Amino acid sequence: MSSRRRRRAPLALRQAATSLLCLSAVLVSAPPAAGRTAVSPPLPAAPAPPAPAGMPEPPAAPVVREELAALTVAPPRSMSGYSRNRFPHWVTQHQQCDTREVVLARDGKDVVTDARCRASSGSWYSAYDGVTLAAASQVDIDHMVPLANAWRSGADGWDVAKRRTFANDLTNSQLIAVSAASNRAKGDQSPDQWKPRLTGYHCTYSRAWTHVKHLYGLSVTxxxxxxxxxxxxTCA
Structure with a gap:
């Protein structure tokens, strides 16, 4: 039997192929030439910072309408004996943080606090008048239902423990960070006497006010x- 042997490529051709392979390896692994910048793959976008938690959301309008219908309608009671001190407020919530500082941190954006829990920087949007505030000193913590309004709506008959709970209620829609100007313009007035300047906030405001009065069994005029x-x- 006869057999055929495979012909091997000429030596010169084999040497040329080997040289090309070596050159390719060098080019792939070599650093970029001087004056040229290597292109890195794009990094994923950083996640956006979380939005401020804000005041706890009151129930929806249909629920609040039922709560409003259930409220006692009565003239305002006497202010005799009233004092803000009858409502212990800005009590310590945890460590060195009092109620005011907790609300400032909750409602603000990029809030930085010091070792004593005081807000040293941040920004706060006031839903009452649309103003953005750059310092905690410009911010008031508003009681949605003011303490004096609560007093003449039934809180005059509460014990100190219930008044303390009412004045520091972080669970319900009772505390909100707003501009000092809008809070002081409001004072202790009810919605028929004062409303937020931003009409777009009237739905939330009325829901929050009514819900708090319903929770605490307070009357309305x-x-x-x-x-x-x-x-x-106005609620959609």
Whole structure:
């Protein structure tokens, strides 16, 4: 039997192929030439910082309308014996953080606090008047239902423990960070006497006010109830 042997490539051709392979390896692993910048793959975008938690959301308008209908309608009670000191407020919530500092941290953006829990920087948007505030000293913590309004709506008959809970309620829609100017313009007035300048906030405001009064069994005046009804009608 005869057999054929494979012909081997000429030596010169084999040497040329080997040289090309070596050159390719050098080019792949070599650093970029001087004056040229290596292109790195793009990094994934950093996640956006979380939005401020803000005041706890009150129930939806249909629920609040039922709560409003259940409230006692009565004239305001006497202010005799009232004092803000009857409502222990800004109590310590944890470590060195009092209620005010907790709300500032909750409602603000990029809030930095010091070792004593005081807000040293950040920004706060005031939903009452649309103002953005750059210093904690410009921010007031508003009681949605003011302490004096609560007093003449039934809180005059509460014990100190219930007044303390009311004045420091972080669970419900009772505390909100707003501009000092809007808070002081509001004072202890009910919605028939004062409303946020931003009409787009009237739905949330009326829901929060009514819900707090319902939770704590406080009364409303006829004028207050009528205005709350109108404000709830602005809810989409």
């Amino acid at each position: 006829p004028q207050e109830k009528a205005e709350l009804t109108k404000m709830l009608d």
